[in-house]
Amino acid sequence: MQYSNQKRLLVAVDCIIFGFDGSEYKLLLIQRGFAPEKEKWSLMGGFVQETESLDEAANRILNQLTGLHDIYMEQIQAFSRPDRDPIERVLAIPYVALIDIEKYQRQINDNFHAHWFPLKSLPKLIFDHQEMVDLALNKLRYKAAFHPILFELLPDKFTLPQLQAMYEGLYETKIDKRNFTRKLLSTNLLKKEKEKDKSSSKKGAYYYSLDEGHYKDNFLSIHNFMPKSEIFFESN
Amino acid sequence: MQYSNQKRLLVAVDCIIFGFDGSEYKLLLIQRGFAPEKEKWSLMGGFVQETESLDEAANRILNQLTGLHDIYMEQIQAFSRPDRDPIERVLAIPYVALIDIEKYQRQINDNFHAHWFPLKSLPKLIFDHQEMVDLALNKLRYKAAFHPILFELLPDKFTLPQLQAMYEGLYETKIDKRNFTRKLLSTNLLKKEKEKDKSSSKKGAYYYSLDEGHYKDNFLSIHNFMPKSEIFFESN
């Protein structure tokens, strides 16, 4: 049985994959392998198959590209301009993923010609992909101000200076390290490890890890790194 | 030209229409006019047409139901379970709308048998519509804590007690009226009118209206009406 006289559409999922390399944010892009816009830089995407949900499609596509599973992903809003794809109408549902760049070791999948680009200097993207990235970044800025999601970008053990650099990068602002440390530690989400990371200084910085026990019970208080006026009028 | 060998899907938009009657939140529902689930309570929905975007579809559908245009609407995330509609796979994109119940005066459109139900006592809804409503409400709670959107539910002139009742209803909490007043007035979004509303007390409460001049320049500071732990782990 079918609903009659209604137009059916192609539905695609596009993956916006953010990484952080310790000093700047990066976006994983591929060179599109088919027409139109063949060879142009693009988000990794694919059509939703008959028996999968959007979440499943997004995970399948991310896995094809990076070989990774169980990655933090979240749906961004649908893009629906009828003419957004010149070949045929395609409804696109972008997903954001946050991954630790180290975990993605240019796996088997060189066939996609994937490349990390600094967010500050992206190449021109096909269709409305740049819009998707902008929206996703905005949403990430908004959400990270209240939710402990940026940790997804770091390895299991990380240092406070790394964490601070991540927040500073996202909000393009300087944060006083004493205030930052105090606020993050006050959440009880962090557990201090015994070892130090000496890769970026002679003295070395203590490693921390997420304290899973507290992860569910506690919460970060509000980070005011983002100007309040932006919190208010931008984003979702 | 077309992309080959790909399944195309029906895409529907469903409208989650919230109202506030001065003491409780309501949801506008219709009795579905066609099979399956004919006569059951449902969100107002419709299929996306060939030449319209999702936003356009949502506005068209809302207008069909209520006769209203230029209403605040926002996309919620896509629902994509392959079997969510028993007839045929349909991807649903819900939209939330906030409307002033007074403005919707059971227009011409009685043909849809629309009815306002208190959110607390909704009938059983078809498919996954209850899930959509829950998600939308969550998102509204979250967003209203930082953005001045609840005003959309009120007429142009409203009183502080009305406004307070709206926040109290949304967060299911009591708020001290002195603190509430101070915080809202400190935003500079409100302009005091000369007239009073005497409909709910003998003394009468002053009307306020949104000060459009300040609407863009200023911002509300954060309302802590919602427990922080919820801000943290729920919603978008």
Place this chain on the structure above:
DNA sequence: CCAAAAGTGTTATACTTACACCCATGC
């Protein structure tokens, strides 16, 4: 021994919370 990054405390200010009485009016 010195350069470079990590770590740590205090004070002033702003914001949040808790709390209670008088006011205006219609009946």
Place this chain on the structure above:
DNA sequence: GCATGGGTGTAAGTATAACACTTTTGG
């Protein structure tokens, strides 16, 4: 004149923001 809901201020506690010096160690 009294019952009902509207309006208003203050003080204590908590969170934020601004600020500079000492520690460690590899070279």
